[in-house]
Amino acid sequence: MQLSKEQHQKQIEKFIRKMPSLSTTVGKVLEICSRTDASPNELNKVVSLDPILTGQVLKLINSSYYSLVAKVTSLTRAITMLGMNTVKNMALSTAVIRTVSSVKKSRALPTSKFWAHSIGVGACAKLLAAASEVPVMDREEYFVAGLLHDLGKVPFGDEYSEVLSIAKRERVSLVQVEQDLLGIDHQEVGLMIAEKWKLNPVIKGCIGNHHHVGQAEEDYRRQIAFISLANEYINIFDFGYAGDPFPREEDIPPLLEISGLSWQDYAGVREGVEKEIEKAQIFLQI
Numbered sequence: 001m002q003l004s005k006e007q008h009q010k011q012i013e014k015f016i017r018k019m020p021s022l023s024t025t026v027g028k029v030l031e032i033c034s035r036t037d038a039s040p041n042e043l044n045k046v047v048s049l050d051p052i053l054t055g056q057v058l059k060l061i062n063s064s065y066y067s068l069v070a071k072v073t074s075l076t077r078a079i080t081m082l083g084m085n086t087v088k089n090m091a092l093s094t095a096v097i098r099t100v101s102s103v104k105k106s107r108a109l110p111t112s113k114f115w116a117h118s119i120g121v122g123a124c125a126k127l128l129a130a131a132s133e134v135p136v137m138d139r140e141e142y143f144v145a146g147l148l149h150d151l152g153k154v155p156f157g158d159e160y161s162e163v164l165s166i167a168k169r170e171r172v173s174l175v176q177v178e179q180d181l182l183g184i185d186h187q188e189v190g191l192m193i194a195e196k197w198k199l200n201p202v203i204k205g206c207i208g209n210h211h212h213v214g215q216a217e218e219d220y221r222r223q224i225a226f227i228s229l230a231n232e233y234i235n236i237f238d239f240g241y242a243g244d245p246f247p248r249e250e251d252i253p254p255l256l257e258i259s260g261l262s263w264q265d266y267a268g269v270r271e272g273v274e275k276e277i278e279k280a281q282i283f284l285q286i
Contacts, residue, residue: 003159005182005183005184006183008159008182008183008184009182009183009184011157012155012156012184012189012192013192015103015155016155016189016192016193016196018103019099019103019155019193019196020099020102020103021196021197022092022095022096022099022197023050023095025046025047025049025050025053025091026091026092026095028046029043029046029047029053029087029088029091029092030088030091030092032046032084033084033085033087033088033140036137038084040076040079040080040084041076043079043084043087044075044076044079047075047079047087047091048075053091053094054075056090056091056094057075057078057079057082057087057090058072058073058075058078060078060082060086060090060282061078061081061082063282065278065279065282066081085137085140088140089122089140089143089144089147089280092144092147093119093147093280096147096148096151097115100151100154103154107158107161108156108158108160108161108163108164108243109153109160109164109241109242109243110241113240113241113242114150114153114240114241114242115240116239116240116241116277116281117150117234117235117239117240117241117242118146118147118148118149118150118240118242119147119240119277119280119281120230120234120239120240120273120277120280121146121147121149121150121227121230121231121233121234122142122143122144122145122146122147122230122280123143123146123273123276123277123279123280124146124229124230124233124234124269124273124276125142125143125145125146125226125227125229125230126139126140126142126143126146126276127269127272127273127276128142128226128229128230128259128261128265128266128269129142129226131261131265131268131269132226132259132260132261132265141200141202141203141223142223142226142227143280144203145202145203145206145207145223145227146206146227146230146231148190148194148199148203148206148207149190149206149207149210149227149231150186150190150242151186151189151190151193151194151207152185152186152187152188152189152190152191152192152193152207153186153189153190153242153243154193155189155193156178156182156186156189159181159182160243162181163177163178163181163182163243164243166181167243167244167245167246168245168246171246173211173244173248174186174243174244175187175211175212185211187207187208187209187210187211187212188208190207190208191204191207191208193207194207194208201220202220202223205217205220205223205224206220206223206224206227209224210224210227210228210231211228213225213228213255213258221258222258222259222260225255225258225259226259228251228255229252229255229256229259229261229266231244232247232248232249232251232252232255233266233269233273235247236249237270237273239273239277252266
């Protein structure tokens with residue numbers, strides 16, 4: 001039986017209520033890394049209390065990406081070598097992926113391709129922020145916002161296959177088809193999850209308005225434009241898959257204007273994006 005829009009919305013709300021919250025450890029990691037005076041030793045104390053996260057950090061530093069001659073067995077040394085921001089990104093990335101994967105509802109979007117797309121957007125957004133000379137500490141927030149921008153697609157059920165099919169066949173945006181068919185779009189759903197997880201206002205804005213940057217609060221509009229540009233970029237170059245087969249290239253010029261980036265800046269991140277994605281994709285394997 002075909003569900004009504006109201007029934008779809010109630011199902012999604014119920015799904016989100018049942019989603020687990022992020023772990024206390026991840027919350028403490030984010031809190032420490034947000035402070036400018038934080039030290040690797042403080043982070044070590046928190047991570048060391050979580051055996052799973054400790055193992056992930058050591059697995060990352062000893063992965064083929066870093067190609068170290070000698071194996072690192074000290075957590076403190078691993079955190080120092082990786083850098084606090086990399087540890088923060090890994091902790092949040094793996095926690096979100098693990099949490100979402102444990103409750104993933106729809107088979108419409110292949111999990112590995114969905115997260116490859118999400119990580120690609122995070123990596124690209126971080127590089128675009130660097131091209132715009134955003135301070136190094138602040139760039140990490142762009143990665144996290146990019147990683148989480150499509151979080152709202154997770155609670156949709158198998159009916160999402162029809163959304164994807166219509167969007168592809170009629171060459172229209174996913175958010176439009178979502179609203180027409182289900183009465184709610186993935187930006188709204190993602191914002192509901194962000195509220196549950198108590199994410200900060202910038203990340204909430206990126207999740208809730210990456211397809212409607214002009215409607216976002218003015219204070220966060222520039223940051224959201226970076227995420228939207230990164231999303232278009234990753235779709236154009238076909239990294240992973242999140243259901244957008246026809247990127248809207250006509251949206252890029254106004255987004256560049258909002259972000260303050262040039263076409264040269266935008267095109268110039270290609271090589272860096274591939275390297276960042278290679279590094280970040282290790283998070284999927286941990």
